Every structure is written in structure tokens, then in C-alpha cells.
Amino acid sequence: MKIGIIIYSQTGHTREVAGLLQEKMAEKGHQVEIEEITISGKTPAQPGQFELTASPDPGNFDAVIFGSPVQAFNLNPVMSAYLDQLPAMQGRETACFITKQLPIKWTGGTQAAGKIKDACKAKGAVVKGAEIIFWAQRKRRDSINQAIERLAGLF
Numbered sequence: 001m002k003i004g005i006i007i008y009s010q011t012g013h014t015r016e017v018a019g020l021l022q023e024k025m026a027e028k029g030h031q032v033e034i035e036e037i038t039i040s041g042k043t044p045a046q047p048g049q050f051e052l053t054a055s056p057d058p059g060n061f062d063a064v065i066f067g068s069p070v071q072a073f074n075l076n077p078v079m080s081a082y083l084d085q086l087p088a089m090q091g092r093e094t095a096c097f098i099t100k101q102l103p104i105k106w107t108g109g110t111q112a113a114g115k116i117k118d119a120c121k122a123k124g125a126v127v128k129g130a131e132i133i134f135w136a137q138r139k140r141r142d143s144i145n146q147a148i149e150r151l152a153g154l155f
């Protein structure tokens, strides 16, 4: 399968997970490309105060995994803006992962994943799964590996 990992990463965590996921999925025989959403304007991005300078097209792939950080207890506004202009994705398989700092409930992970899942469904895509990765947890590498294993297993 040709799989796109479409991410926004401000400080590199989401990019790091995307790279590990790419390796894992390539081992399974998929052709995997990472494409980044980019912006002009200051970071951390504030809603309405940036322009998208690269908006990867999910139509280039058989399946798409979206990756984004949490910002201020919510989906990062760059990924939100990207999702607002998503084209139709009828029947396309999707999944997502979220990276965030705090391993605590109600600090934005579920909310962020929910927004990506809802946006995909609204465009007719099939949502196969979602993972939340807590950067501040003690056994971070183990939990990244487990999340990657589960995501790779979806396709």
C-alpha cells in the first residue's frame, strides 16, 4: 500500500514518531512517505495568525495517517486549519496519532484525536484507529513502540 503520514510538528516530537512509524510500516512492505504541513507566521501558531504554506494532498495515497501535537488542551491550530480545507476522501482508510506532554486526562489528547477523526469521517474517509503519545511519561520509548505497532497493524 502507498501510505502517507501527514503531520504538523512544531518542536520535533510528532516528526520523530512519524519517522519511527515510517520505518515500521516500510518493514511490512508498504511504501511510506512523510509529508509535512508548514506555515508562515510565528510559532506556536495562534488560530487565524498564520498561513498554510504546504498542505499535503491525501489523494496521493491509498491510506493516510495524520499526526499532530496538542496545543492548549486542543488540537494544534495548524492541523485544525489543514483539516478545514481537506478534500473529499471517500472510502480512503485513515488513522491518526497525537503527541502531547502530560500523561493526564482532560489535557487535550482525546479532544485532538476526536477532531481529526471527525474531520476524516466528514470527508467520507474510513477511520481505523487513533493513538495518543504522552511525551512526559517515564517509559516513553516503550509506549511509542506500542503505539506504532498498533498503528502499523491497522494496514
Ligand SMILES: Cc1cc2nc3c(=O)[nH]c(=O)nc-3n(C[C@H](O)[C@H](O)[C@H](O)COP(=O)(O)O)c2cc1C
Pocket (backbone or CB within 6 Å): 008, 009, 010, 011, 012, 013, 014, 015, 044, 068, 069, 070, 071, 072, 073, 074, 099, 100, 101, 102, 103, 107, 108, 135
Ligand atoms: C504552546 C504549547 C501549548 C501546549 N499545550 C499542551 C497541552 O494543553 N497539553 C499537553 O499535554 N501538551 C501541551 N503541549 C505540549 C505539546 O503538545 C507536546 O510537546 C507535543 O509532543 C509537541 O509536538 P511537536 O514537537 O511535534 O510540536 C503544548 C506545547 C506548546 C508549545
